[in-house]
Amino acid sequence: MRPVFSAENISAGYGDVAIVRGVSVKVAESEIVAIVGPNGSGKSTLLKSFLGLVRLFQGSVFYQDEDISKITPDRAVSLGVGYVPQVNNVFPNLNISENLDMGAYHRKGKTSIKAGMAEIYEMFPELEARKSALAGNLSGGERQMLAIGRAMMAEPKVLLLDEPLASLSPKPASVIMSKLELIRKNRVAIMIVEQNVKKVLSISSRGYVLVNGACVMEGDADTLFAEESSQQRFLGLETKSIDS
Numbered sequence: 248m249r250p251v252f253s254a255e256n257i258s259a260g261y262g263d264v265a266i267v268r269g270v271s272v273k274v275a276e277s278e279i280v281a282i283v284g285p286n287g288s289g290k291s292t293l294l295k296s297f298l299g300l301v302r303l304f305q306g307s308v309f310y311q312d313e314d315i316s317k318i319t320p321d322r323a324v325s326l327g328v329g330y331v332p333q334v335n336n337v338f339p340n341l342n343i344s345e346n347l348d349m350g351a352y353h354r355k356g357k358t359s360i361k362a363g364m365a366e367i368y369e370m371f372p373e374l375e376a377r378k379s380a381l382a383g384n385l386s387g388g389e390r391q392m393l394a395i396g397r398a399m400m401a402e403p404k405v406l407l408l409d410e411p412l413a414s415l416s417p418k419p420a421s422v423i424m425s426k427l428e429l430i431r432k433n434r435v436a437i438m439i440v441e442q443n444v445k446k447v448l449s450i451s452s453r454g455y456v457l458v459n460g461a462c463v464m465e466g467d468a469d470t471l472f473a474e475e476s477s478q479q480r481f482l483g484l485e486t487k488s489i490d491s
């Protein structure tokens with residue numbers, strides 16, 4: 248398996264403090280990979296370190312065969328690394344189509360932007376139906392679709408998602424999961440950070456468990472889910488994440 252995206256031996260954090268220590272992850276084309284772990288275990292910090300949004304103390308990040316460890320977030324996006332942050336992932340005072348436009352800044356020419364938007368609306372007819380609505384007035388599920396759609400406007404080859412299911416009730420969470428399946432089938436590699444272990448593993452082929460900034464377990468999704476011992480390690484998560 249040749250990864251589209253990989254990170255090796257990552258240590259990253261803030262100021263002088265390393266939050267994430269010695270973590271390696273990878274994802275291949277058309278693969279969904281999960282990174283799970285309790286609150287504060289360093290999941291968001293890990294994702295941010297891939298894009299140069301937090302300090303990388305040690306380790307290397309690769310996009311295809313290129314070392315992008317010293318990349319700026321802008322350059323990462325234009326190369327093909329899509330990122331959907333955990334918070335503030337849409338512009339609340341802009342409407343849906345304006346938000347999508349913001350994701351297309353690397354595209355050249357109106358025709359290309361228009362074509363990109365048509366593709367996003369095809370994937371998310373829910374967004375097209377409300378394209379003049381302000382992002383701040385959308386439901387949680389719609390907002391998450393918009394955040395994903397905005398990232399897709401940059402035509403990524405790998406999509407990094409930070410808790411796309413957080414605070415969504417079961418129905419919108421299922422809709423988001425089916426959209427991610429569609430994106431995967433379109434040959435995009437997907438790496439998802441999630442606390443909803445059961446849901447995210449159900450659409451993932453593999454997973455990593457992050458506790459206190461270190462990877463304590465990795466394996467295929469079925470094994471991770473089935474192993475009693477891994478369940479124990481997930482107990483730092485909310486119980487509903489395991490049972491719902």
Ligand SMILES: Nc1ncnc2c1ncn2[C@@H]1O[C@H](COP(=O)(O)OP(=O)(O)OP(=O)(O)O)[C@@H](O)[C@H]1O
Nearest residue numbers: 261266284285286287288289290291292293333442
């Ligand atoms: N900007 C920051 N400056 C200093 N420390 C930070 C900063 N952001 C996060 N931290 C610390 O880093 C640790 C890991 O935080 P992080 O947000 O990466 O965890 P997480 O696994 O994403 O948690 P959650 O599931 O709640 O989103 C926490 O102890 C947090 O307090």
Ligand SMILES: [Mg+2]
Nearest residue numbers: 290291292333
């Ligand atoms: Mg987080």
